[in-house]
Amino acid sequence: MDNEPCLGCQVGDKWRKKRGSLIMALHEIQGAKGYVDWKDATDLSQTMGIPLARIYEVLTFYNFFKLVAPGKAVISVCTGTACYLKGNDKVLEKFKSELKIKEGESTPDGLFHLQCVRCVGCCGLAPVCVVNGKTYGRMTPEQVPGILNEWREKFKEEA
Numbered sequence: 001m002d003n004e005p006c007l008g009c010q011v012g013d014k015w016r017k018k019r020g021s022l023i024m025a026l027h028e029i030q031g032a033k034g035y036v037d038w039k040d041a042t043d044l045s046q047t048m049g050i051p052l053a054r055i056y057e058v059l060t061f062y063n064f065f066k067l068v069a070p071g072k073a074v075i076s077v078c079t080g081t082a083c084y085l086k087g088n089d090k091v092l093e094k095f096k097s098e099l100k101i102k103e104g105e106s107t108p109d110g111l112f113h114l115q116c117v118r119c120v121g122c123c124g125l126a127p128v129c130v131v132n133g134k135t136y137g138r139m140t141p142e143q144v145p146g147i148l149n150e151w152r153e154k155f156k157e158e159a
């Protein structure tokens with residue numbers, strides 16, 4: 001565990017000189033791993049010089065933030081304007097029908113969690129989905145089963 005790169009430190013380092021950037025830093029961590037845990041929060045606290053209590057205040061105020069992993073793979077479908085205009089609503093529908101869950105829910109086996117997010121910062125690739133930090137651009141509904149299989153295979157290999 002100690003050898004893993006410190007996500008909270010890297011993100012904290014990037015944002016610490018920018019005023020009012022705590023929420024951006026928390027978004028970046030959640031975008032990368034799907035949730036913000038105790039270690040991320042403490043690393044961020046130390047790197048940014050923000051009291052841990054303040055970080056937890058923000059984390060618990062916005063129900064967007066998750067403190068525990070909601071699924072092994074967190075699927076974020078961008079519903080920002082560019083992605084919406086390019087048809088990401090159809091991609092979202094395909095994820096829902098393939099996984100038999102709604103947005104904000106996890107599959108009963110705990111493998112997938114589906115969520116909608118606003119602009120992930122790569123509108124040029126719209127429509128965009130992100131799975132555990134991996135970006136899929138120019139998405140079509142037809143790609144959805146392949147992406148789900150890719151992650152199922154990955155989890156099988158890790159098991």
Ligand code: FES
Nearest residue numbers: 078080083119123
């Ligand atoms: S609107 Fe989807 S990446 Fe910007």
